[in-house]
Amino acid sequence: MQYIWEVVLAAEKNGIREADLQYEVPEVRSPYLEVSFYDLNTQTVEQTAVEVNPFYRFFDIFSGVLDINQKEYGKTKEIFVDAVFHYLALTDLRMGMSRKDYYFKFLVEELESGQFGRKAKAAIQLFSSYEKKYIVLALMDVISSRNYREIFKWLFQEIYQDSIIYKSMDCANELYIYVGSAETQEERKRVQFLLDTFLPIGVRTEVFYQEHFGILEVEETMILDKVLLI
Secondary structure, eight states: OHHHHHHHHHHHHTTTTTGGGEOOSSSSSTTOOEEEEEEOOOOOSSSEEEEOOOOTTHHHHHTTTTTTTSOOOOHHHHHHHHHHHHHHHHHHHHHTTOOHHHEEEHHHHHHHTTOOHHHHHHHHHHHHHHHHHHHHHHHHHHHHHHHHHHHHHHHHHSTTTTOOOEEEESSSSEEEEESOOOHHHHHHHHHHHHHHSSSSSEEEEEESSSEEOOOOOOOGOOOOOOOOOO
């Protein structure tokens, strides 16, 4: 890793927030790197202290403050360096983010902070980071296209790889959903969150978990003891 934005991304992968990082200027530092690690090839961040070279890219900002001939105000300088590097790190990240990246970041934060309601806040914690990514992408697509059903079908099958979604032959607003996983309290909450969030009011659903329902003239769905009748 060579730049502070790389450190931030690596830290977040390891569960360390950018706000928890502590940027420090070591007495001995490489003039060719912005960040210093004992192992120059490391790709992980496991501690909050990050040694930085403030002159690598930001000489104009720090040259006056960190003049080696000025020894006083040591603690104040440490606080200044840390505060400014937090700002610079976030600026680095934002410069590389598209509008879609911004929306993605804010939607995740809003879901996790409860701005979509307490039930949504509790439910979103049941999904992995990988699954949250698809949920937020689907939300963004719904907002822009309003194509609820197709987006719901795509999202559900991304999260539940063995799932199958059928539309009723008798009622256009009725869906039969085979999840393809064991029915547990957690799975029921996850599925209900997806139904409540992505399907419009008026769409009725029947949800089946591990056991598929029987479909006439489809032989593999009509095996005795492994089929539900509807």
